[in-house]
Amino acid sequence: xxxxxxxxxxxxxxxxxxxxxxxxxxxxxxxxxxxxxxxxxxxxxxxxxxxxxxxxxxxxxxxxxxxxxxxxxxxxxxxxxxxxxxxxxxxxxxxxxxxxxxxxxxxxxxxxxxxxxxxxxxxxxxxxxxxxxxxxxxxxxxxxxxxxxxxxxxxxxxxxxxxxxxxxxxxxxxxxxxxxxxxxxxxxxxxxxxxxxxxxxxxxxxxxxxxxxxxxxxxxxxxxxxxxxxxxxxxxxxxxxxxxxx
Amino acid sequence: xxxxxxxxxxxxxxxxxxxxxxxxxxxxxxxxxxxxxxxxxxxxxxxxxxxxxxxxxxxxxxxxxxxxxxxxxxxxxxxxxxxxxxxxxxxxxxxxxxxxxxxxxxxxxxxxxxxxxxxxxxxxxxxxxxxxxxxxxxxxxxxxxxxxxxxxxxxxxxxxxxxxxxxxxxxxxxxxxxxxxxxxxxxxxxxxxxxxxxxxxxxxxxxxxxxxxxxxxxxxxxxxxxxxx
Numbered sequence: 001x002x003x004x005x006x007x008x009x010x011x012x013x014x015x016x017x018x019x020x021x022x023x024x025x026x027x028x029x030x031x032x033x034x035x036x037x038x039x040x041x042x043x044x045x046x047x048x049x050x051x052x053x054x055x056x057x058x059x060x061x062x063x064x065x066x067x068x069x070x071x072x073x074x075x076x077x078x079x080x081x082x083x084x085x086x087x088x089x090x091x092x093x094x095x096x097x098x099x100x101x102x103x104x105x106x107x108x109x110x111x112x113x114x115x116x117x118x119x120x121x122x123x124x125x126x127x128x129x130x131x132x133x134x135x136x137x138x139x140x141x142x143x144x145x146x147x148x149x150x151x152x153x154x155x156x157x158x159x160x161x162x163x164x165x166x167x168x169x170x171x172x173x174x175x176x177x178x179x180x181x182x183x184x185x186x187x188x189x190x191x192x193x194x195x196x197x198x199x200x201x202x203x204x205x206x207x208x209x210x211x212x213x214x215x216x217x218x219x220x221x222x223x224x225x226x227x228x229x230x231x232x233x234x235x236x237x238x239x240x241x242x243x244x245x246x
Numbered sequence: 247x248x249x250x251x252x253x254x255x256x257x258x259x260x261x262x263x264x265x266x267x268x269x270x271x272x273x274x275x276x277x278x279x280x281x282x283x284x285x286x287x288x289x290x291x292x293x294x295x296x297x298x299x300x301x302x303x304x305x306x307x308x309x310x311x312x313x314x315x316x317x318x319x320x321x322x323x324x325x326x327x328x329x330x331x332x333x334x335x336x337x338x339x340x341x342x343x344x345x346x347x348x349x350x351x352x353x354x355x356x357x358x359x360x361x362x363x364x365x366x367x368x369x370x371x372x373x374x375x376x377x378x379x380x381x382x383x384x385x386x387x388x389x390x391x392x393x394x395x396x397x398x399x400x401x402x403x404x405x406x407x408x409x410x411x412x413x414x415x416x417x418x419x420x421x422x423x424x425x426x427x428x429x430x431x432x433x434x435x436x437x438x439x440x441x442x443x444x445x446x447x448x449x450x451x452x453x454x455x456x457x458x459x460x461x462x463x464x465x466x467x468x469x470x471x472x473x474x475x
Contacts, residue, residue, distance in 0.1 A: 072453075072454060072457060073415075073450050073453065073454075074414075074415040074416070074417075074418050074429070074453055075415060076418040076419060076429065077418060077429065077432075077446055077449065077450055077453070080446070081442075081443065081446045084442050084443075085442075085443070088442070173308075176310075177309070177310035177311070178310070179310075180310035180311075180312040180313060181312065181419075183312065184312075184422060191310065191312055191313055191316070194313070194316070195316060195320070198320055198321075202324070204316075204317075204320035204321040204323075204324050205317070205320075205321030205322065205324065205325055206321075207321075208313060208316055208317035208320065208321045209317065209321070211313055212305070212309040212313050212314070212317060215308065215309040215310060215313060216304070216305060216308040216309050219308035219309075220304075220308065
């Protein structure tokens with residue numbers, strides 16, 4: 001038993017003969033990819049929600065197509081399709097400009113593709129949150145002579161955050177788990193690093209359990225952080241009878 | 247865009263669709279049964295069963311499905327042959343297939359998500375209805391069977407429909423463990439014909455059709471339920 005214990009510690013140790021370092025590097029790139037995609041999604045989602053609510057008909061139709069199509073198709077198909085389409089499109093563009101084709105950085109494509117997918121879900125979350133803002137508050141801001149920008153920054157954004165945060169937290173958890181799909185196109189994040197470690201040592205069970213617990217730890221920590229954040233953006237709000245904000 | 251390959255690959259596409267649908271039906275059916283147990287364990291179980299059920303749901307909802315699938319297929323799959331006599335057993339032809347591991351991991355994963363939905367629905371059943379049942383002298387088991395669970399399932403129906411669609415969208419992962427599902431067929435067509443988008447588009451249409459069928463079925467089922475709106 002003692003030797004088995006020793007073996008596990010050796011395998012998971014972060015110093016090179018052990019594979020702990022590879023797993024942690026993988027976890028770091030999982031976090032970076034997720035964070036990058038989340039930010040891109042946030043920007044696209046804000047734009048999408050504002051566009052959907054702007055009442056511009058062609059824009060609304062385009063955005064409706066974007067959110068419906070993205071949310072209806074399996075993530076894996078989207079990621080694989082967009083991965084190749086993005087790479088292909090960029091290389092054609094470069095060929096048009098008489099530039100040499102280049103091997104696209106898998107990291108950047110992963111972030112862009114996941115961000116594009118994430119943007120569709122964000123659009124819906126943010127649109128719902130914006131619609132939940134009492135119209136009177138916005139009218140009051142207009143009556144004070146605030147321009148659209150100032151109004152968004154001072155009134156819409158602070159009023160929207162408490163409504164949107166639970167949805168955004170869900171999306172953050174989803175993106176961290178979806179980023180594992182990037183392994184299928186061959187970019188090395190936590191899931192693929194784990195498979196590599198397993199394949200080289202034949203200790204698949206050990207490494208997949210270890211990486212499952214890394215993902216779990218990431219999820220639980222994020223959950224906690226989002227709870228703190230929600231408490232902060234809800235400060236000053238009246239407490240609901242059930243104690244939603246606590 | 248060229249779709250001339252469809253003639254040659256038509257039978258393969260249908261087998262792929264069949265595999266996808268089987269995975270979906272198996273995981274939803276067995277996952278739902280497990281979810282009922284997990285939900286009741288959380289709502290009315292003792293401290294230990296409650297903690298176990300919560301731990302199960304947290305683990306399966308907090309880790310990617312891909313990792314769970316690979317943990318089962320590569321991890322457990324490499325340990326299984328060590329059980330003496332398993333290679334001679336009746337079940338070995340099933341146990342060595344990727345399909346078995348995909349079905350098991352999808353079932354366990356679906357159960358965790360569905361358990362949370364059912365837990366909420368069980369708590370949402372109006373107290374008065376349960377009290378009325380008790381006043382009629384129903385035993386706890388009969389109360390659960392006749393009132394609590396059916397009411398909870400009705401409350402949860404729209405969410406269950408959504409969960410099933412989500413589960414459908416998760417099934418392409420099975421191709422990573424050698425299951426010849428719809429998505430794997432698209433990959434094969436890509437490798438054979440060097441077409442990237444056309445097979446993906448055709449397969450996407452299949453998924454959309456299945457989604458529409460699920461949504462339509464649930465609309466019909468929900469309409470059967472007498473409810474004041």
